Amino acid sequence: MFFGGVRVIPWLLERVAHMHSRELFILVVLVITLGTALGAAELFGVSLALGAFLAGAIISQSHLSHQVGADVFSFREAFSVLFFVSVGMLVNPVFLWQNLGQVLGLTALVVFGKLLIVIVMAMFFPQPLRTFLVIAIGLSQVGEFSFILGQGGLSLGLLSVEQYSLILAASLFSITINPFMYRLVDPLERLLSKVPVFSKRAQKRLPTPLPAEEKIKDHVVVVGYDRIGKHLVDVLTSLKIPMIVIEEDIDRIVELQEQAIPALYGDASNSEVLDQTHLEKAKLLVSTVPDETATAMIVSKARTLSPTLSIMARSSSQEGVIELEKMGANYVVLPELEGGLELIHNALLELKFPLQEVHAYTQAVRRDHYNLENISNEEHRSLDDLLAAFKGIEISWMNLEADSPLIGQTLAEAGIRSKTGASLVALIREGQLLANPKSQTIFLAGDRLGFIGESPQIESVRKLILAEIQAETQA
Template sequence: MQDYPILINITVALVAAFVGGIIARRLKLPALVGYLLAGIVIGPFTPGFVGDQHTIRELADLGIIFLLFGVGLHFSLRDLWAVRDIALPGAILQMLICASLGILLTRFWGWELASGVVLGLSIAVASTVVVLRNLMDRGLLNTTTGQVAVGWLVQEDLATVLILVLLPAFSAQSTQPIWLTAGLALLKTAIFAAIMLFVGIRIIPWALQHIVHFRSRELFIVAVVVITLGTALGAAALFGVSLALGAFLAGVVVNESAYSHQVEIEILPFRETFAVLFFVSIGMLVNPLLLVTRPAEVFSLAALIIIGKSLIILVLGLFFARPARTMLILAVSLNQIGEFSFLVGQSGLALKLLTQEQYQLLLMGALFSIVINPLIFWGLPWIEKGLRSTPALWRRLDRHAPVPELTDEVQHNHVVIVGYGRVGQHLVEVLTRLDVSFLVVELDAGRVAELRQQGIPTLYGDAGDSEILLHAHLPTARAVVITIPDAVAAATAVATAHSVAPDVLLLARAATRDNVRQLTELGATSVIYPELEGGLALLDQALIRLGYSEQKVHQYLEAVRQDSYDLTISSPREQEALAKLRPSLALQEQPRGSE
């Protein structure tokens, strides 16, 4: 058998990540934890198979590019501006204080100042993946608190991009003064950003517009990948800026295209797959022996990330016009570090500002914080109760009236609509005219913003990949209508809805004929397959106009639907309906003959 090093490493890494992800989700932890642990398992510090770090690292670079492209694709100055009163000063102050504490801690350990700066900046930014997952799973993402958290994250993401640009100025490899190196880096970044925002914003959407006319999905996907990778590599090669910044700006530019939603759909498999390899590659660098050789440093760093960041945010809450619960949820959400911390740490490692052991210490702190973060989220009611038990402190924190969220009116006797595409929009229009209360579950942030502007109750989240439906009050709903066209997402949503509320009317849209039977078996009350439904409508009109009984035609068509759109006329139900249909033509023609 031939040697396939790249194929073997990809396969082993993904298999390990798949198993680790399943275990993590079973334990109600972020899948990210499973990916990191998978990296530890196939890393050089544990027995058994050892992956090729160089190969997986190169593949992980693609994960960084697609991850930052996705961040740029969702970047919204409007969302940031809406919560500017807290997100802008709050995120900046929290990062400065946290970074300063990190530097002080490393100085106590005897580290060089430059190393302390890198670690301090690394622990100052939270994981967007972890925060969004936690908020989404708890139905908080489209609340006022969720808006603040997203704005805070956007500010941290922008700060991280700036950090990655300026970090080389602190490198020992640089022989120029820091101010000159930093100035040149900012100048190159400004030139590249100007080109992207003034030239690229015209060329890239124009190119996508023309590629669509070729009517080839493959060409469209290739074009998106070329734009993403080409911009990232061009940024690095021509302007000396990071791949991450190039990919981020590519996403910002593509977001201005009319096809940004389609781009997101097409790029998703690349982003998710290579992002998994990125986290696995990070896990491969984690040395579990640090728990034995340097336990004091590991636990003190973890305490600074988990407890220190929470306290910093709560203290900042004393100065912002937000209720205590908002700041408490922010404190619990942001007390961890993840992908952007890894990027900053890797930059420091590449520039020789961090040693390998120092970077491993950062990774251990990240792993602890990500694992513990969901546990703290679960304990949020008890934490709030504890704070309330000290009335003076709670009054100081809770000086501002809470902003009302979803009302009880839409939480009882309502229709849950999953997906706000063409079908979902039509349902919303009809139910609005009929004065039927409803709740929309939608993943697209742009559509959610549009719905919220219209005053339509909405939950922002992925019904196919999160616990968002648990917050849609399904047991008290009149019906659940799942309109999303993706087969896997629809199946997950149906299974979740049926397990939460088995007696509620559950209507689903199927993507394929096989999906019809699958959704039925998962608990859907009725499944509609749009492609064949159009054919049944044509058959309905043809038979009625040929003189067959309208009632008998409808009985036959309903039999086809109940048999999962099986058009082979093989089931007893269909044969019986067809047998009744045949004589109906004679019954229809008899009156005509007598006239």
């Protein structure tokens, strides 16, 4: 049943996911789990609990298992509570007190017996002794699954009520003391290393492969692979920046997998899915999801999981921008108004406003959540002053050719300002920018010169560079 299921059920889940129906996907998951549990019980005579366990093992083989876990999370929590409540109701404190010696004896037998069995197994495997000690202590308890087996024995008449109560009490004791037993790892390793059969294994230190989650760090989490998300992923890929993409559309997941880009199928507004992206090790989370409610849940849960994470989000309204920032987003973009702001930015640059001042103005608009009415009179006045100051002034770049008379001269010797009235404000040489060149700067062929001045002054500089002024003077 398992070998057949791992081939059929993951295929079925993927086909259902391609139908883009969240409700149908959840319904199919429930039908698969309950159907597998009932089928295993009827066909093989096992308990429903063991059948459900088999269904979970089969579904875990699908790459959609993260979303399955997120969708059944509420069911899992509810059934877990009911399970332990029902087990707790079976524990009889009076029986526990009256049979305390037997309970402690059975607990010791379980804890130390399982510990001894695993340590003996270490004699037949090449792994280091410490590895088996950690495994032995981890297994030295009565697991929750034993409750199910015990109930099966009780229903079949193989166990009496007193015996089952004894098992429950021993389980409670062993689970309670198990965390404290990890302190015995070092003492046990030192003790067993003196035994000849374990001495070589105690010295052995096999390289431990790094868990997959520890390899993921300094990455970007991209939520949504729509047009905006695709462009972002393309840029991150070209820059070789590690990333994880979360997407609800299974077709896009397939596309990402074909490009060997790590991707998770699921709803990012569910913390179960976000947990898989290791936000505590990420550098940035970018949400391109257009739905404002889903984005709010993503930002809130991401901020809870990683208080220091940088979060960028997309909003669909000015009110949403304010709310997302309150929830912890560091930067919120409103695409519709961002387009208008970009038009303002380019228009101001065309009007020859300084780039730094234009950038400061657009950033002020963003800080005020794209509300132009909130821009202060001082900021508007600053733009007006800039327009008046730079009206008729141009900033022009010119290349210095090898036949220019300026080659080999210093800025002072060239006397550009005295001859033309324009000022040299920048020089680019071999890709390096030199702002406000000194008077001792020597001009070289290939230099790119930046001048500021009015139109006639810029024209005079161009003639000077081309030696037209000298020709006119000689004439």
